Amino acid sequence: MRTTTGRLWIAPLTVALLGIAGCSDMLTETPRSFPTTDNFYKTPADIRSATLAAYQPLNSGDLYNWWLWLTTDLASDQVRMNPDEPNYGTYHPEFLLWDATTSSVTSEWNGLYNTIFRANLVLDHAPDVQFPDPAEQRSLIAQAKFLRGYAYVLLSKLYDDVPLLLSVADHANLHVPRTPVAQVDAQAIKDLTEAEVDLPATWPASDLGRASKGAAEMALADLYLWRSSFRKTGEWQLAADWAKKVIDAGTYGLNDDYLSTFLPARHGNKEMIFVLPSSGINGRTSMNLGCLILPRVLGFGTGGGCEVIGQPTQWHYGSYLAGDYRKEVTYRTSGCSTDRNVGCVTFPWPNVYKYRPTNGGIGGPPDTDFPVYRYAEALLMYAEAQNELGNAAVAVQYLNMIRARARKGTGAEARTEPHDYGTAGEPMDLVSLRAAIYQERDWELAHEAKRWFDLVRRNGLEPGSWAATMDQNDPKPAPWPKAAGLEYKMRWPVPLSEMNVNPALTQNAGY
C-alpha cells in the first residue's frame, strides 16, 4: 500500500509540469487596444499619421498652448500677473523667479524634443516607404524637416547650446552632450532651407496648419534676425532676403481690419503664414484661451475652466497712440456673464480680447487659431533688417504699412492715428528707428509670444536694455527682485530633471 501511494504522489507534479508547459504561451502579451512599433511606420498612411503627430507638440501645453506662450508673455513687460490669480505668489514667470526645476521654463525643452523625436521618426522611416505619389513623400519629409528646424530655432532662442539629434538612433544616446549653438543654428538653417524647397506654397483649407514655403522662410528670417541682434552675427541681409521672399510671394497680405485676422470666421486668412489651428471641437485640439480672455469677475473659471492669468501691464496699455484701433480691439474693459447673478460688469483692469472664440470662450473649447507667423511680422522683420543695413527710408516705408492698416480701423475708416512714422518729426537715426520698430512689434504682435524674445535679442545690440526696460515698464512689487541683477535669466535653464539623468549636460550660467 505504501509503495502505491509513494509512487502516486509524483502524479500531481507531472500533471503540474505538463499543465504549465502547455499554458506558457499565455504569458506573451498581445495588446488589442493599441498597436506597437513592430507593425507601424510601414505604409504611406503610417507616415502621414506620424507626420501629423509631429505637429502636435506645438499645440501642447508644453509649447504654444500654455507654457511657451504664458511664460514669455508674463516674463515680458507686456503682460502682468492678475493679482486675483490664487497662484499669484507662486507663478514664477511674472517675477522672473524660475530656476532649473520650474516647469514654466523647462516644459518648452520637453515639447521641443518631442517635436524633434517625432520629426526624426518620419525622417528615418519615410524614405523607406513606397509612396504612390513621390511628391507626397517629399512633402511629408519637408514638413518633418520644417518642424525639426523650427524646434531647433526655438531651442537656440531659449537655451543656446542644446543636444543636436538628427536620427532615431541619436535619441537612444541617453548621455548626449550639448552641441554649440552655432552648429544647432546651422542645422536649423539646413533643415529649413531644404524644407523650403519641397514645401508647397499654399495648402487647401482642409490642410490649414501645415507648413508651407512661407513658414520655412519666416522661420529663417526669424532665426537670422535673432542671430544678428542677440548674437550680433550681422546677417541682416539674409534676414531681409528671407522676409522679402515672403513679402514678394504674392500669397500673403494684410487684412484691412486688424481684428479680422484673429476671428474664427476667417480661418486661414491671407495674413496667416504659419498658424496653430484651434478646432473648437474638443479641448485636446483647441487653444486654452480662457485663461487669457475670461475675466475673473465674470465667473467663468470654476468647474475646471480657466480665468485670466495675464493682463496688459499699465505701461503697455498706456503706450498705444491715442485712437489706435488695435488697442480698442485687443482689449476690453467690461463684459457680461451668462450667470444671471453676475450680469454685466466693468472690469477693474483691462483684459485681452483680440482672440474671440465663437462661443465666447465658454461652453466648450475655443475655435480661435494661434498665429505663429503672420504677414505683418514679415513686414516688420524686413523693416528692421533694412534699418540695421542702413536703409532707413525702406525701413520706414514698411513700418508705415503696418500703421496705415491700423488707421483703417474696421476696414474703411480713415483714422488719424497711428500716424505715419516720421510725419511728426520722429528722428530717423538707426537707434531711434530701431526703437520705433520694436515698439510697433509690441503693439502689432501683442499676445503672440513675441515680446520676450524682442527684449532679449535687443539686449545683444543694446547691452543693459533688457533689465532697464523691464524695470521701467513692468516694475515688480516688493518683495520680488528687480530685473537688474537677473540678466542670466535671459537664457533659460537646462531642466534639472534632464541634468539629473544625463551627466553629460552642463548648465547655463547663473543657475
Added chain:
Amino acid sequence: MKRLGVLLLCALLLVRVVSAQNMGSIAGTVTSQESGAPLSGANVTVLGAGVSTLTGADGRYRFAAVPVGPYRVRARLIGYGSVVDSGVVATAGETATANIQLHQQAVQLDEVVAIGYGTVQKRDLTGAVASVSGEDVLLKAAPTSAVSNALQGKAAGIDVLTNSGVPGAGASVRVRGTASISANAEPIYVVDGIPAMQGTGSDDPTFNPLTQINPEDIESIHILKDAAATAVYGSRGANGVILITTKRGQRGEDRLTFQSSYGVQEISKRIPVLTAPQYMTLANEAYANAGRTPRYTAAQIASAQTYNYPELLLRTGPQQSHALSLSGGDARTRYLLSGNYLNQQGIILNSAFQRYGLRFNLDREVSRRFRTGTSLSVARVEQDVDWTDNGGIGAGARGILAAMNFDPSLPPKNSNGEWNMRAIMGEQLENPLANIASVVDHRNEWRLVGNIFAEFTVSDAFRLKSTFGSNTHFWRNPFFAPRTIAAGASLNGSATMGTGYEREFINENTATYRRPLGPGTVDLLGGFSVQTGSSESSSSHAQCFPVDATEWNNLGSGACQQQVGSDYNDRALLSVLGRANYNLRDRYLFTVIARRDGSSVFGANNKWAFFPSASFAWRVSDEPFMQNQSLFSDLKLRLSYGTTGNQAVIPYQSLLRLGATFVDIGQTQELVGEVPSSAAPNPNLKWETKREFNAGIDAGLFNNRLTLNLDAYASVTKDLLLVVNLPRTSGYSTQFQNVGSVRNRGVELSIGALAVQHGPFTWRSTLNVAGNRNVVLDLGNVRSILPGPSRYGWFIDGYDSFIVQVGQPLGSIFGYKVNGLWQAGDRCYLKNTADCTPGEYKIADINGDGVITPADRTILGNTQPDFYGGLSNNLAIGRFTLDVFCHFTVGNKVVNANNVFSELATGFMNERAEVLDRWTPQHTNTMIPRANNARPRRLYSTFVEDGSFFRLQTITLGYQVPPAFIPGAHAARLYVTGQNLLVLTGYSGFDPEVNSIGGDSRYRGVDAGAYPRSRVVNFGLSVMF
C-alpha cells in the same frame, strides 16, 4: 477565447468516485475542565471526515453516520481551548464515545489557522500569522463597508489607515511597513482559497472589491506576515496575504439567524469658520498688506449677513444593516444561505453607501473519498458621494472644505429661488451646497465571486483537490451636472456614463501527501495554478442637452462635446508551488516552501521567477525538561527566511506602445496621428523581490491565562518597480525599471490576558503593538525622487510635498521650515528686506544664499508612525458583556493641506476662525501670520502636524436575552455600540487618521478636504432560531 480554452484544458482533472462504505457513530459530551459543567455551542469536528456539529444545551453531540475507521475528534469553543481526542475508532453499526474536557483560556492556542492551500493548528505553525475571528470583525467595527477597515488595530503589524469618514471609505493597509515605492503595496486578499484581488486604498468601490464583502459572512481572517507564511503566494506575497474564510454550513439542525441594527451618525468634530464680516475684514486687511485696494466697503461689511455653509451641508446620518442566514446540514450535505443589506446615509447631504449581498456555500460528500462544494456570492454596491469628498484644495475643493472656504456672505439661493452658482471672490468658487444637492455622481457595482471545488481522497495519506473560481465585476458609473449649477451652466448640462466589465478566472490544483518518516511525520503539498484576467471599459460623454430631466439617460440628445472612449487589457499568471512540512517528535517543525510564478505583465526576458522560503519552529514547552515547570504552559520559538515578490503593475508596461494623438489640421477639424507612448519599453521588466528574516516567540503562561507573541523581522525589497525619468531628449519621458531597494525592520508584540475569572465575571484583555522602521536604501542613479503633483498639488508652490530620498523613510514630507514669525527689530538674514516684513513667516534659509527658493526645502517629518496598535477589553458579567476597543498610533505626521487656503490669512477665500488670532502690530505673540493676499502658498512646516492619536474606536454593551423570551429562539443578543466616541489628539483638522490621496505609498497621510468622521451610536439585535 483561446485563453479560456487553454484554462479549461488545464483544469481537466481525473475524478474517480468511490462507493459508500459501512457507517458507524461517534457521540459524547463536552464539559469544562474547570467546573465540569456541560458546554453548549462547542464546535465538534471529526477531523478527516470533514463533518462537524455544535453541542446542545446539555453539552452532548452526536455524529450518526461516520465511515468506519480511526479518527481524531476535535472540540473547540470560543473562550476555551481546543482539544483533540485522537483515539476514536468508528466501528460499523456501533457508537464510539468521545467525551472531551475543554480548558478555559485567554487566547486559543490550538485554533486552526489558514495558511494558504491548507490549514494548520496554531501550535504547529512555523511562520508569522495573525488571526482575527469573524466575531471580532463584527463586534469592533460594525457596521463596516470595507472589510479591510475592520482589521484596524486587531493584529500586530497590520497598519490600517482609513481614508476618511466618507460612506464606503477605503483603507490603505500595510503589513509590516511599505515594501514598495510606486507599485501597489497593498496585501493580496484570498477569499475562500481564491486569490481574489490585491487591495487598493481607494474609496471608489469600482476599484475596491473589499467593499463588496459582507462582514457577517466572515468566519475568520488570517494575515500571513513573514516570508515563511507568504511565500506560498510567491510573486504576490511581498505585501502580506490576507486570507478570508467565509462561514459554512454545519451538520445539524437548520439554523435561522437574523441580525439587525440601526444607528445614527453625527459629525465628531466641528471647526468654526469666519463670519461674513470677519471674512471681509480679513480680505481687506490681506489686500491692503499686499498693496491692493480693499475689496469691501465699510457699509458692505456692516450689513453683511452670515451663511454658515459647513452647517448647511451637514446632517445627522441614519444607518441600518440587516442580515438573514439559514444554515444546516445532514450527514452528507451542508449549506449556508445568507443575505444582507447595508444602508449608510452620510453626515453630508446626499452622500450614501448601500450594499446588497447574497451568499450560498455548499459542501457535499459524494462518497467517502469524494467531496465537492461551492462558495458563491453576489453583491451589489451603490455609492453616491456627490462631490462630498476627493476634491483638491482651493477652487477644486469639494464637500466640507469647499463649504468652509465659500463666501459666507452669499446666500445659497437668489431671490428667485435659483442657486447662486458661484461666489466671485479673489478666487471664484462654486457653490458647494448647489453642487452637492444637484450633481449626480454614482458608483454602481455588481460583483460575482464564486468557486467550485472537488476533493478526492486517494488514500488517507494522499488527497487531490481542484478548484475553479471566477471573480466577475460589472460597473456602471453615471455622472450628471445640470444647468442650474456652475458645472453644467455654460454647457447646458454635462453627462457621462462609464461602464466596465472585468473578469478573472482561476484554476488551482493541489495534491497533499502525509506519511511518517523516520522519527517524525512529513506533509507534502504540490500544485499548480492558472489565473487569467481581463478588463473592458467604455465611457460616453456629452453636453448641451435640451433639458435637464433626462440626466445621463439620453446622451445622444447632447448636442456638443460628444466624446467616447474604450479600453481593453488582459493578463495571465501561471504558477507551480510546493510545500513540505516535517514534524520531528512534535517538537521540531521544519517547513520549506517554493513557488515559481510566470506573469504576462513582465518583459519578454523575465517572465518567470522563483520564490523559496524556509522556516523552523521549536516547541520548547514540549521538551521533557520543561515538564516539571508550571510557568510556561506553552512556549515556541520560530525562525524563518524567504523570498517573495510583487507583480503589481498594469499590463503592457514592457512593450513599445503606440498611442493616438490628436491634431487640428484644417479648419476646425480634428485628425489623429500615432505616437510612441511617453514611457519607453523595457523588455527586462521583472518582479520586485523581497527577502525577509523573522524570529518569533509564542508563549502561554500561568496555564495560558497570559499569552504573548513577539516577532522581530527585517526585510529588504530590491528591484523596485519604479518609474524612472529618462532624458527628454530620448523622445520618452519615463521608463518602468527595476531599480532601488527599501528596507523595513520592526517588532510586533501581542499580549492576551484572562485578567479576572471569578464566578459569572470574566475580564479578558488583549494588546497589540508594532513598530516599523522604513528606509530607502537605493534609488539607482539618483539620490532622491520628487514624486510630482498629487491631487492638491498645483496649489502648493513647486507642488512637491513629498520626497523619496536615499537614507530617509518613505513618506518624508518636503517643504519650507518656518521658525516663527518675523517681528519688528529681528535681524533680517535675507537679501530682500521685504521678505522680513514683521508678521510674515520666518522661513529657514537652508542653503544660506539669502533668498528663499525651492532649494530651501527640507524634510519636515514623516507620515509613518513610530508605533501603532490596538487595545481590547472584554468584560462579561452573567448575561451582560462589555467590549471596549481602542486603536492608537504614535509619531506620524499629517500634511494638513486644507490650511493652505484655510489658515494662511491670504483672504482668497473664507478661512478657519483661528485666523482671528493672526499677527497684527498690536498682537504679535501668535503663529498665524499677518493677513497678506500675496503670500506664496508653499508647503510650510506649519501645515505639518503631529498625527498621533488614541481613539476609543468602539464600545459595545451586550445582553444575552434568555431564549425563553423569544418563542422558538435558540439564542438572542441585544447590543448598543458607540463608535468613535473619543479621540485624543493634537491634530487641528477634523481627524488625524486621514489619507486623502489613497493607496499611493508616496503620498500617504495627507488631509486635503477629507470627508469628516462621525460619531456613531448603533442599536442591534441578533436572534438565532
